[in-house]
Amino acid sequence: MPVDASYLSKLQDYYAKHNVIPSYATIGKLWGISAKSWVANYVSRFKEEGYLKLAPDRRLGPGPRFFERRLARSPIRAGLPDPDPENGYDVVTIDNYLVKQPSRTSLIRVKGDSMMDAGILEGDLIVVEQQPTANIGDIVVAIVDDEFTIKYFERERGNFVLRPANKAYPVLRPKGKLEIFGVMVGLVRRVARR
Amino acid sequence: MPVDASYLSKLQDYYAKHNVIPSYATIGKLWGISAKSWVANYVSRFKEEGYLKLAPDRRLGPGPRFFERRLARSPIRAGLPDPDPENGYDVVTIDNYLVKQPSRTSLIRVKGDSMMDAGILEGDLIVVEQQPTANIGDIVVAIVDDEFTIKYFERERGNFVLRPANKAYPVLRPKGKLEIFGVMVGLVRRVARR
DNA sequence: GGCCTCACAGAACGATTGTTCTGTACCCTA
DNA sequence: TAGGGTACAGAACAATCGTTCTGTGAGGCC
Numbered sequence A, B: 001m002p003v004d005a006s007y008l009s010k011l012q013d014y015y016a017k018h019n020v021i022p023s024y025a026t027i028g029k030l031w032g033i034s035a036k037s038w039v040a041n042y043v044s045r046f047k048e049e050g051y052l053k054l055a056p057d058r059r060l061g062p063g064p065r066f067f068e069r070r071l072a073r074s075p076i077r078a079g080l081p082d083p084d085p086e087n088g089y090d091v092v093t094i095d096n097y098l099v100k101q102p103s104r105t106s107l108i109r110v111k112g113d114s115m116m117d118a119g120i121l122e123g124d125l126i127v128v129e130q131q132p133t134a135n136i137g138d139i140v141v142a143i144v145d146d147e148f149t150i151k152y153f154e155r156e157r158g159n160f161v162l163r164p165a166n167k168a169y170p171v172l173r174p175k176g177k178l179e180i181f182g183v184m185v186g187l188v189r190r191v192a193r194r
Numbered sequence C: 001g002g003c004c005t006c007a008c009a010g011a012a013c014g015a016t017t018g019t020t021c022t023g024t025a026c027c028c029t030a
Numbered sequence D: 001t002a003g004g005g006t007a008c009a010g011a012a013c014a015a016t017c018g019t020t021c022t023g024t025g026a027g028g029c030c
Helices: A005-020 A025-033 A036-048 A094-098 B005-018 B026-029 B037-050 B093-097
Strands: A052-054 A060-062 A105-109 A125-130 A139-144 A147-156 A157-164 A181-190 B052-054 B060-062 B107-110 B124-130 B139-145 B147-156 B160-161 B179-190
Touching: A005 A025, A025 A139, A036 A052, A036 B093, A094 A181, A094 B052, A094 B093, A094 B179, A125 B052, A125 B093, A139 A157, A147 A181, A181 B093, B005 B026, B005 B037, B026 B037, B037 B052, B093 B179, B107 B179
Parallel strands: none
Antiparallel strands: A052 A060, A105 A125, A125 A181, A139 A147, A139 A181, A147 A157, A181 B179, B052 B060, B107 B124, B124 B179, B139 B147, B139 B179, B147 B160
């Protein structure tokens, strides 16, 4: 028996707003059901299917599948939960997709268009894993003149250089040590709605 | 009085695992405090500072600052929680940053380089809000020949057209009706680590 | 040494929780 | 028309919740 999708999405919208799964009584109001027993019925069904689960202290919380966002691949199958070709399963939270180690991860807002040709635009948020070293070819966040700079990390005649992705900007050839703040592991862009 | 950071991070770790704020009794165990009254004391302090809050049905949940990821603005202040210049507050979860209505939001993986000049690269995930209409200038996901196409939505001599952001590709001038799947509201890119 | 404040412990309490059980209206099938 | 499942409503109940109140020991200050 398929899960009642509208009940689930009402819960998801509530959770998106408050980051909490409410009590059975409140879920009932949300769903337009006044019998807690019947709410319990649905909840246990959602639990079986992995959309909800109990925390160690028996509190009701979202399950692993609760955060699945549909990854629509082709229009024909649009609407169906669709396996993600990249990791073999559905994309879960975007946070989880991008952030592996929260404690070492920062966001940096991009200024300027020096990395335009790498698809990095002004205003984008760069997801950075903080670490003092990098591999050749990585996009790094370096500290130059007390400012963050996002550039390709490359080698040129034995020296490390910072190369922009825009022909209008020069390659940076830092004298002395090159201070690396971290390595870019992701990018987030929000598009303004009109 | 500054918030006790270790208490907060213990809560954050618990929440990261279970997506739920536990009861006062469980929080007490988590913190090594056996008096619920004193837990309540701390909780109310966290609530005042925006790390926790009550949902409409008085359930305890994470507050707006609970998910703060450091938005590092300048190297000098790197590491400190830093106000986000864009919305006047810290960036919260990336999910919340991008997704307003989970039930209407899908992800679509980009194929090809037809939107390259708009900073949309192959393999990126487009965050799409599903809706049958769009405004001129929006980047839309349209359905053409049973395939998703990401293009600018524009008007040309009274007709709607789909314009790529890459001179190597032609403008699409669909005959008959133009089926719009949704409007792009965000973009997520994961960079492969070496 | 006396007093005060801080940092918690512990108990009491009504409210709310999830569970369980019974009741009932409405199809659907035979 | 009878019978049975489905989809809820409603009530009862013990357990647990958050709140509040009182108690207590350790440290700081005068």
